[in-house]
Amino acid sequence: MNMILPASVSATPNGTTRPQVRIVIVGHVDHGKSTLVGRLLHETGSLPEGKLEMLQAVSARRGMPFEWSFLLDALQTERDQGITIDTTQIRFRTRSRDVVLIDAPGHAEFLRNMITGASQADGAVLIIDALEGVRDQTRRHGYLLHLLGIKQVAIVVNKMDRVDFSADRFKEISDEISAHLIGLGVTPSAVIPISARDGDGVAEQTPRIGWYQGPTVVKALDALEPARPLEQLALRLPVQAIYKFDDRRIVAGRIESGHLSAGDEIVIMPAGKIAKIKTVESWPVTPLNGSHGAGRSVGITLDRELFIERGDVIAHAGATPRDTRRIRARIFWLHDKPLSKGDQILIRLGTRETRASVVAIEKAVDPGELSNEETTAIARNHVGEIDISLAQPIAADPYQENSRTGRLVIEVNGRIAGGGLVLSVDAGQRAVPIDIVPVESALRPEERSARYRHNGAVIWLTGLPGSGKSTLARALERRLFSRGGSPILLDGDTLRAGLNGDLGFSAQDRTENIRRLAEVATHLARNGHIAVVAAVSPSADDRAAARRIADASFREIYVATPAEVCESRDPKGHYAKARAGTLQAFTGIGSDYQPPVQAELRIDTSARSVSDATDDIERMLAETGILFDELVDLAANI
Amino acid sequence: MHLLNPDSAKDRLRGADRKSGATVEQIFADGRLPPPSMDHLDELEAQSIYILREAFARLKKLALLWSLGKDSNVMIWLARKAFFGRVPFPALHVDTGKKFPEMYAFRDRFGKEWDLDLKVEPCPSIDAVDPTLPPAARSAARKTEGLKWALTKYGFDGLIAGIRRDEEATRAKERVFSPRGLEGGWDVRDQPPEFWDQFNASVPQGAHLRVHPILHWTEADIWAYTKRENIPIIPLYLSKDGKRYRSLGDQDITNPVASTASSIDEILAELDGTKVPERAGRALDHETEDAFERLRVAGYL
Numbered sequence: 001m002n003m004i005l006p007a008s009v010s011a012t013p014n015g016t017t018r019p020q021v022r023i024v025i026v027g028h029v030d031h032g033k034s035t036l037v038g039r040l041l042h043e044t045g046s047l048p049e050g051k052l053e054m055l056q057a058v059s060a061r062r063g064m065p066f067e068w069s070f071l072l073d074a075l076q077t078e079r080d081q082g083i084t085i086d087t088t089q090i091r092f093r094t095r096s097r098d099v100v101l102i103d104a105p106g107h108a109e110f111l112r113n114m115i116t117g118a119s120q121a122d123g124a125v126l127i128i129d130a131l132e133g134v135r136d137q138t139r140r141h142g143y144l145l146h147l148l149g150i151k152q153v154a155i156v157v158n159k160m161d162r163v164d165f166s167a168d169r170f171k172e173i174s175d176e177i178s179a180h181l182i183g184l185g186v187t188p189s190a191v192i193p194i195s196a197r198d199g200d201g202v203a204e205q206t207p208r209i210g211w212y213q214g215p216t217v218v219k220a221l222d223a224l225e226p227a228r229p230l231e232q233l234a235l236r237l238p239v240q241a242i243y244k245f246d247d248r249r250i251v252a253g254r255i256e257s258g259h260l261s262a263g264d265e266i267v268i269m270p271a272g273k274i275a276k277i278k279t280v281e282s283w284p285v286t287p288l289n290g291s292h293g294a295g296r297s298v299g300i301t302l303d304r305e306l307f308i309e310r311g312d313v314i315a316h317a318g319a320t321p322r323d324t325r326r327i328r329a330r331i332f333w334l335h336d337k338p339l340s341k342g343d344q345i346l347i348r349l350g351t352r353e354t355r356a357s358v359v360a361i362e363k364a365v366d367p368g369e370l371s372n373e374e375t376t377a378i379a380r381n382h383v384g385e386i387d388i389s390l391a392q393p394i395a396a397d398p399y400q401e402n403s404r405t406g407r408l409v410i411e412v413n414g415r416i417a418g419g420g421l422v423l424s425v426d427a428g429q430r431a432v433p434i435d436i437v438p439v440e441s442a443l444r445p446e447e448r449s450a451r452y453r454h455n456g457a458v459i460w461l462t463g464l465p466g467s468g469k470s471t472l473a474r475a476l477e478r479r480l481f482s483r484g485g486s487p488i489l490l491d492g493d494t495l496r497a498g499l500n501g502d503l504g505f506s507a508q509d510r511t512e513n514i515r516r517l518a519e520v521a522t523h524l525a526r527n528g529h530i531a532v533v534a535a536v537s538p539s540a541d542d543r544a545a546a547r548r549i550a551d552a553s554f555r556e557i558y559v560a561t562p563a564e565v566c567e568s569r570d571p572k573g574h575y576a577k578a579r580a581g582t583l584q585a586f587t588g589i590g591s592d593y594q595p596p597v598q599a600e601l602r603i604d605t606s607a608r609s610v611s612d613a614t615d616d617i618e619r620m621l622a623e624t625g626i627l628f629d630e631l632v633d634l635a636a637n638i
Numbered sequence: 639m640h641l642l643n644p645d646s647a648k649d650r651l652r653g654a655d656r657k658s659g660a661t662v663e664q665i666f667a668d669g670r671l672p673p674p675s676m677d678h679l680d681e682l683e684a685q686s687i688y689i690l691r692e693a694f695a696r697l698k699k700l701a702l703l704w705s706l707g708k709d710s711n712v713m714i715w716l717a718r719k720a721f722f723g724r725v726p727f728p729a730l731h732v733d734t735g736k737k738f739p740e741m742y743a744f745r746d747r748f749g750k751e752w753d754l755d756l757k758v759e760p761c762p763s764i765d766a767v768d769p770t771l772p773p774a775a776r777s778a779a780r781k782t783e784g785l786k787w788a789l790t791k792y793g794f795d796g797l798i799a800g801i802r803r804d805e806e807a808t809r810a811k812e813r814v815f816s817p818r819g820l821e822g823g824w825d826v827r828d829q830p831p832e833f834w835d836q837f838n839a840s841v842p843q844g845a846h847l848r849v850h851p852i853l854h855w856t857e858a859d860i861w862a863y864t865k866r867e868n869i870p871i872i873p874l875y876l877s878k879d880g881k882r883y884r885s886l887g888d889q890d891i892t893n894p895v896a897s898t899a900s901s902i903d904e905i906l907a908e909l910d911g912t913k914v915p916e917r918a919g920r921a922l923d924h925e926t927e928d929a930f931e932r933l934r935v936a937g938y939l
Contacts, residue, residue: 020678091804091856112831116813119833148833231675240691245724252720254688283723293675297687299722310695334831348836351695407834414840415830 021226024102024118026145027127028137032158036127036196037090037103038068040217043203046092068197099221111381112334115144115419123152123189123224125217126177130163130193134176136368142177143367143383146184147332147420149403153181154190154220160209161195167211190220229294230257234319235266236397236405238350239312243299249552250281250299251308253351256404258316259293260300268306269313269395270323276303303444306526307551311352313395313405321395321405322425326359327388331378331420335412338377339386346411347390349422350404355391362386378418385423396425441527448528449628452485456525457626458518458550459617462537463559464593465574465586466566468605468613469534472559475614476532485627488524490517492535511542518546525553530626538587540594555624557617558599565606600624679863682855686713687720688835689814689851690798694726696839697796697847701757701788704729706741707886708871709800712860713852714752715869717798728755730797732784734777735760736888744872759788774891795841798849804856815839816848824848857884858909865902876900 025033041047059066090101104117118124124145128138145153155177163169174191181188193209194201194217201209203218215223235258243250260266264277279287281299292298302308313321327347333339339358347356364375364384378384399406399421409419449455459476461469473489480487492513496503500516503509514537521531537543547554567575577583587593601620603613621627676684693700702717702725704710717725731745749756761784767776788794803810813829815837830838841847852860864871874883874894881894882905899905 090810113829116829116832229676240688241695243721245722245726248722250722252691254684281722283719286722295676295681295684297684297691297720351692409834409836411838411840414838416832416836416838419831419833419836 020098020100021123021221021224022100022102022121023123023125023221023224024104024121024150025125025127026104026114026118026141028129028132028135028141029105031127031129031132031135031138032196033127034069034103035067036125036156036158036194036202036217037101038070039196039199039202040101041090041092042068043199043218044092046090097222097226111140111144114141115148115332115334118145118150119148121150122227123154123221124150125154125156125221126181126188127156127158128173128177130157130159130166130169130173133173134180136366138177139180140366140368140381142181142186143184144332146181146186147330147383149399149407149421151186152224153186153188154192154217154224155181155188156217157191157193158196160193160200161198165193165195165200165208170212189223190215192217192220230402230404231259231293231295233257233294233402235260235264235314235316236321236350236402237298237300237314238352238405239268239308239310239314240351241310242308248281248301249305250301251314252297252299253314254297255292255294256350257294257402259291260298260314260316261291262287262289262300265317266302266314267317267320268308269315269320270393271307271312272320272323273306273308274317275306277301278303304526305552307522307549309548311350311354311394313350313352315395321397321402323393323395324425325390325393326426327390327396327408328385328423328426329388329408329420330383330385330423331410331418332383333378333380333410333418335415335417336380337412338379338382339384339410339418340377345388345417347388347394347408348411349394349396349408352394354394356388358386359389360387383420396422398422398424443527448486452528453483453628454480454485454528454530454621455553455626456528457530457553457555457621458521458525458546459530459532459621460521460537460543460546460550460554460556461532461534461559462543462556462596462599463561464563464566465536466569466571467559467561468569468603468610469536469559471610472557472603472605472613472617473532473534475610476617479614479618480530485530486528487530487532490521490524490531490533490535492517492533492537495520507539510539511545514539514542514546515549518549521546522550522553525550530621536587536593538593540596543596553626555601555621555626556596556599557601557603557620558596559605560595560602561605679859679866682852682859682863683716683719685854686716686851689837689849690717690720692835692837692839693796693798693815693849693851694721696837697841697849699792699794700727700796700798700849701730701792701794702727702798703785703800704731704745704754704756705800705886706731706737706745706872707800708860708864708875709802709852709855711748711869711871712855712863713798713800714754715867716851718752725752725754727798728757728792730788730794731756731758732781732788733758733760734780734784734888736890738872738874738886738889740872740874741886744870748870757788757792759784759791762787777888777891789846794846796847796849798851800852801850802855802857802860803853809853812848812850812853813838814850814853816850817841818846818848858906861902861905861909865906871902875905877904 025037027033055070056066059070090103092099092101102117102121104114126138126142128134157170157173160170170193178188178191192201192214193212196202200206201216203216205216236256237253237260238256239251240253243252260277262277262279265274266277267274278301280292281301282288315321339361341358341361343358345356345358347354361376361378362385364378364382365373366382397405406422407419408422409416411417461473463469470491473491477487477489495517496513500513503513514535517533517535521533524531543556547556570576574583574586578586601616603616605613618627702713704714714725714729761780764777764780766783767779769776771779801809801812803812811826813832815832816824817830817838818824832838839847872886874886876882877897877900880896880898882897882899883892883894886892897908899908
């Protein structure tokens with residue numbers, strides 16, 4: 001039939017426009033995967049010159065009969081043991097496409113390698129020995145194809161020569177494996193009787209299988225389609241990194257589904273922040289126009305500065321992924337130590353990484369066994385369903401809705417230990433509405449900037465109690481207001497009287513106190529105001545978190561008045577109370593204040609008048625791009 | 639030792655000998671799928687950029703191994719695309735001192751033009767290398783030693799290398815993120831699972847990771863992309879007096895193959911039919927059955 005043709009008929013130089021399809025060959029050990037691949041290469045004229053002769057010579061030297069599988073088992077260790085231990089990739093070409101055959105190991109010991117190989121495939125060939133029939137690894141591989149999301153599967157019943165090409169035996173195996181796969185939601189595209197060693201049914205029908213009317217292996221391979229990028233689904237752009245190599249602030253990532261264009265309104269999940277795509281950046285030509293679809297690695301800039309980090313997912317407003325701390329997943333497990341309830345693990349979903357704990361395990365089974373005995377831990381090479389509680393919220397989709405943002409891997413000790421499909425996501429105790437669609441202000445930040453003659457900012461005054469933070473903050477507020485600006489004072493103690501009234505002074509409550517201050521201040525800054533925050537904020541970590549939230553608009557001022565001066569001032573009487581032992585957890589006495597090392601400005605109010613210090617702050621704000629000297633029509637440049 | 643005779647590089651196809659059966663079936667039915675919005679090279683590029691960005695995000699101290707050959711030049715081009723014009727980590731040339739003059743000229747010119755942070759590291763003398771290796775492999779192993787020196791000197795935890803699965807059978811088994819032992823060795827029997835573009839990026843103290851952003855490319859892809867992007871190449875790749883280099887290594891262990899291809903288009907047409915492996919001109923691949931594997935297990939590229 002000569003269906004797979006060598007390259008001479010291709011109209012275009014190779015590697016340019018031809019579609020490529022990747023096909024993994026899986027099945028039980030010794031059922032003939034490597035033999036089939038070797039045979040396919042021979043039948044299609046794809047062997048490098050001299051390769052066959054060299055391997056025949058090697059076999060002769062070792063006193064072994066030549067096997068087609070030798071073509072693939074290029075590593076010496078594999079020849080010695082006669083089994084494939086890791087994935088091999090072989091390319092050949094048909095009339096209209098390039099085929100990459102992925103030969104995956106069949107031995108249970110090397111399931112991780114089978115998964116590595118199969119996960120790259122568009123379709124699969126599951127091979128079964130006609131004599132041995134369906135074995136545990138056949139079933140396991142079938143199950144894993146389902147978990148890996150491979151829906152196109154052709155079944156090959158090999159070694160038909162050893163059952164005298166019996167149509168009855170073929171039907172028996174065909175029925176068993178079809179029932180198994182259909183039960184998993186995978187419908188085989190074909191079931192083909194062959195003898196890989198002799199060539200029957202590989203590229204040509206032979207009289208010995210004359211009773212079979214279906215396609216040959218080659219024809220079945222040609223019916224498998226290349227996987228297509230998910231352009232029809234909603235936009236999902238997991239953020240890989242933020243680059244500031246020059247004056248651009250580029251959000252980089254690969255579009256996993258959907259498409260985007262400059263001007264699109266987007267939501268950054270899981271935080272739900274909104275922005276517009278200003279430009280799509282590239283190199284050497286930039287910026288790019290038009291629509292960019294799934295599969296593209298892109299870089300975008302946004303119309304406003306907001307905190308965004310690796311692991312966030314960019315989506316379009318109204319079609320966002322879920323924001324969750326609870327996930328249910330169906331997983332396969334590859335680690336030696338079984339996965340148990342209560343285990344601490346690391347989850348990777350898209351580019352997000354988060355610690356997590358296993359809350360519950362259900363339906364843990366060995367997919368190779370016929371009778372499924374459920375256990376409460378997932379052993380190596382077994383599968384199961386788990387509930388996971390995440391240390392931080394993430395953006396995810398159920399896999400039925402989006403296979404790219406609906407799958408995760410589990411890492412143990414820095415090594416991938418398992419993976420699986422997101423069955424459901426659940427807002428959990430946080431009770432976040434599933435479809436939050438933040439409403440954008442009617443005014444653009446640039447319009448406000450043009451009126452106030454300043455950009456939005458968060459001025460964060462940190463220092464010991466009594467160092468002069470509130471005094472400076474009030475003076476700064478007056479100064480900015482008198483030049484036409486819009487300053488707003490956020491005093492730590494004042495907010496503790498209301499918004500933060502539920503918080504005490506434990507480390508945890510202090511952290512939450514700072515987070516809320518930072519969120520409120522950032523909201524104001526995003527809307528063009530200058531939020532002036534006066535808060536002791538003794539923890540360097542908490543201040544770093546505040547800087548992350550406010551991002552580029554953050555300006556930290558360390559009010560570095562010496563401790564003894566602060567204590568002598570004691571405007572609120574706190575030092576006296578603390579010395580008397582009636583005020584607990586007071587920052588100032590002791591060494592629990594962690595001074596900033598990279599503040600934008602440092603002021604010692606014992607050595608500087610309030611007016612001079614305010615000048616210093618004003619100058620710093622002008623130098624770092626918050627205040628403008630001249631009125632310019634910024635809005636014109638949008 | 640059996641060096642392939644370059645003159646046997648016949649442009650002959652086994653398929654041409656076979657009986658061309660009466661029926662050549664049409665494999666693609668018309669209209670089965672709409673045309674994809676990305677072509678094959680776009681897909682390769684997007685995947686490589688993704689890998690480079692993952693490496694930059696997850697490793698602390700990266701370097702890109704620049705061998706000056708066609709593959710690592712494509713890799714640098716991809717890195718410039720990934721990072722919007724500038725490669726944000728050093729380009730490391732582990733120099734055996736035995737490259738072709740054309741290669742050194744290329745390095746000096748494009749190291750500057752591409753604004754690379756170029757680091758050139760010499761290799762130790764041949765005496766420092768395992769004497770049980772066959773001669774050409776032993777010569778190539780100097781590079782492995784030079785690499786180890788550079789690793790110690792700079793403390794890189796990630797090396798980006800331009801190897802491809804289609805080059806050679808052991809390279810086909812590589813992971814995209816491939817952990818190396820403390821001695822730089824590759825444990826092919828215990829490679830971690832890698833799927834869904836999730837990479838193992840944890841490196842034990844003192845060890846490093848190899849990152850392979852063009853593992854999924856073929857030789858023809860490299861040329862087609864080089865042409866499309868107009869990436870400069872070393873002229874040794876083009877035919878002169880009936881021969882050209884398909885792969886460039888050290889002068890003393892690299893041989894040209896018979897070829898009349900004097901442009902990238904002609905190279906692509908030639909590759910379209912050839913059965914001679916790309917590394918046929920590399921002596922070290924053919925000395926013994928396992929010489930190349932031994933080199934790789936020891937940390938060779």
